[in-house]
Amino acid sequence: MKQKPFQDIWPEPATYCFGCGRNNKKGLQIKSYWEGDDAICTWEPEEHHMAAPGVLCGGIIATVIDCHGLNAAMAAVMKAEGLEIGDEPPYVVTTGSLSVKYLKPTPTNKTLVLRAKVKEISEKKIVVTCSLFSRRKECARGEIVAVKVPMIFWQK
Amino acid sequence: MKQKPFQDIWPEPATYCFGCGRNNKKGLQIKSYWEGDDAICTWEPEEHHMAAPGVLCGGIIATVIDCHGLNAAMAAVMKAEGLEIGDEPPYVVTTGSLSVKYLKPTPTNKTLVLRAKVKEISEKKIVVTCSLFSRRKECARGEIVAVKVPMIFWQK
Numbered sequence: 001m002k003q004k005p006f007q008d009i010w011p012e013p014a015t016y017c018f019g020c021g022r023n024n025k026k027g028l029q030i031k032s033y034w035e036g037d038d039a040i041c042t043w044e045p046e047e048h049h050m051a052a053p054g055v056l057c058g059g060i061i062a063t064v065i066d067c068h069g070l071n072a073a074m075a076a077v078m079k080a081e082g083l084e085i086g087d088e089p090p091y092v093v094t095t096g097s098l099s100v101k102y103l104k105p106t107p108t109n110k111t112l113v114l115r116a117k118v119k120e121i122s123e124k125k126i127v128v129t130c131s132l133f134s135r136r137k138e139c140a141r142g143e144i145v146a147v148k149v150p151m152i153f154w155q156k
Numbered sequence: 157m158k159q160k161p162f163q164d165i166w167p168e169p170a171t172y173c174f175g176c177g178r179n180n181k182k183g184l185q186i187k188s189y190w191e192g193d194d195a196i197c198t199w200e201p202e203e204h205h206m207a208a209p210g211v212l213c214g215g216i217i218a219t220v221i222d223c224h225g226l227n228a229a230m231a232a233v234m235k236a237e238g239l240e241i242g243d244e245p246p247y248v249v250t251t252g253s254l255s256v257k258y259l260k261p262t263p264t265n266k267t268l269v270l271r272a273k274v275k276e277i278s279e280k281k282i283v284v285t286c287s288l289f290s291r292r293k294e295c296a297r298g299e300i301v302a303v304k305v306p307m308i309f310w311q312k
Contacts, residue, residue, distance in 0.1 A: 013208035019215045026182075026204040048182040052169035058226075058251045059175045059219025066215045095214045099255040 004085040005031040006039070006071035009078060010092065011151070019067030030064055030114075032071040039072035039116040039128075045108045056106040064114060065130045065142035066098050072116040073126035073146035080121055093126060093146040106132060106139040124148060160241040161187040162195070162227035165234060166248065167307070175223030186220055186270075188227040195228035195284075197270040205264060212262040212295075220270060221286045221298035222254050228272040229282035229302035236277055249282060249302040262288060262295040280304060 007020050007030075015023040020030045028049075032041045043064060051057040073093045081090055106112065116130040125147050132140040163176050163186075171179040176186045184205075188197045199220060207213040229249045237246055262268065272286040281303050288296040 016209060017207050018205050018213040019207075024204055024206075048180055049174050050180075051173050051175075053172060057174035057219070058254065059215065059222045062218035062222065062254060062256075063213070063215025066218065070214075095258050097255065097257045098214065098218060099253065100218075101253045102251050 003033045005033060006075040006085065007031055008085050009071075009074050009089055011089075014092070017067065019063045020071060028060070028064060028067070030067055032068050032075070032114075032116075034075065037117070039068065039075060039114075039118075041068045041114040041116075043112050043114065045112065047108065050108050054108055056108050056112075058100075058102055061102070061106060061132060061140045062098065062100050062142070064112075065100055065132060065140065066095055066144055068114045069098075069116050069128040069130040069142065069144040070095055070146055072118060072128050072130070073144070076118040076121055076126060076128075077148075089151075091148050091151055094149045096125065096145045096147040098142065098144050100140055100142040102140050104137065104139050107134050110134050159189045161189060162231040162241065163187055164241050165227075165230050165245055167245075170248070173223065175219045176227060184216070184220060184223070186223055188224050188231070188270075188272075190231065193273070195224065195231060195270075195272040195274075197224045197272075199268050199270065201264045201268065203264065210264055212264050212268075214256070214258055217258070217262060217288060217296045218254065218256050218298070220268075221256055221288060221296065222251055222300060224270040225254075225272050225284040225286040225298065225300040226251055226302055228274060228284050228286070229300070232274040232277055232282060232284075233304075245307075247304050247307055250305045252281065252301045252303040254298065254300050256296055256298040258296050260293065260295050263290050266290050268295075
């Protein structure tokens with residue numbers, strides 16, 4: 001059975017996110033899935049996501065690491081609570097901090113793979129590491145600390 | 157006399173950068189200037205840069221902090237070498253690492269101000285801190301470590 005993307009967990013307002021919202025027509029529209037205990041995303045940049053011709057912009061790299069990492073944190077929370085994607089989430093998570101190391105230039109003309117690992121889930125936060133690969137070469141490596149946010153934040 | 161933006165320092169390929177390239181029609185097109193020893197950028201998000209309606213996407217925040225910080229590093233290098241914006245740069249800089257703390261939600265419907273400070277210029281790297289303000293409230297705080305890249309990288 002085909003998995004639902006993690007992006008389906010979120011309340012409706014988050015479906016407009018520039019990085020991962022399916023309803024943001026000008027956004028990156030990344031999709032995240034489980035592959036064993038890792039969270040995987042494959043994504044193809046568009047030409048205008050460049051830093052310079054042929055090389056992906058560092059801010060776009062930070063965006064996909066942040067959005068994929070945050071979705072991995074959200075999916076891990078659901079799994080820890082015994083919930084499926086599609087069930088009502090008990091709360092949502094937001095990025096408290098993000099760090100990225102740029103290891104080598106990332107080409108824009110190849111499919112990219114993001115692989116995230118959930119390092120820690122505690123009462124208040126979830127720590128996720130996430131690497132970006134182009135043809136199996138690790139081009140960037142990031143970490144996000146996600147913090148829990150009451151659902152009331154979304155119900156405005 | 158009106159200052160030239162730091163973005164005018166760069167070789168032509170960088171004018172297509174998603175974050176700060178004047179020739180990227182779908183990009184953010186930020187512009188950075190000196191205000192005393194600080195580097196300042198004012199920027200207005202577009203609606204599709206949201207994380208959710210009314211709130212700016214964390215990846216876009218990372219992008220403007222990275223691009224403004226990197227431009228501040230480049231301008232600081234020029235100043236340290238006694239060069240003006242418009243002179244041939246001795247080399248360019250690229251982001252080695254980026255970190256961002258998200259302090260509070262950033263509204264999308266107000267002009268944002270980025271203020272960067274050059275903390276360190278050494279033989280190999282430049283360290284820049286950069287805060288993002290909305291109506292004088294600090295919404296995010298970042299740091300980038302920029303590294304020097306030979307001009308040959310751009311001459312392909």
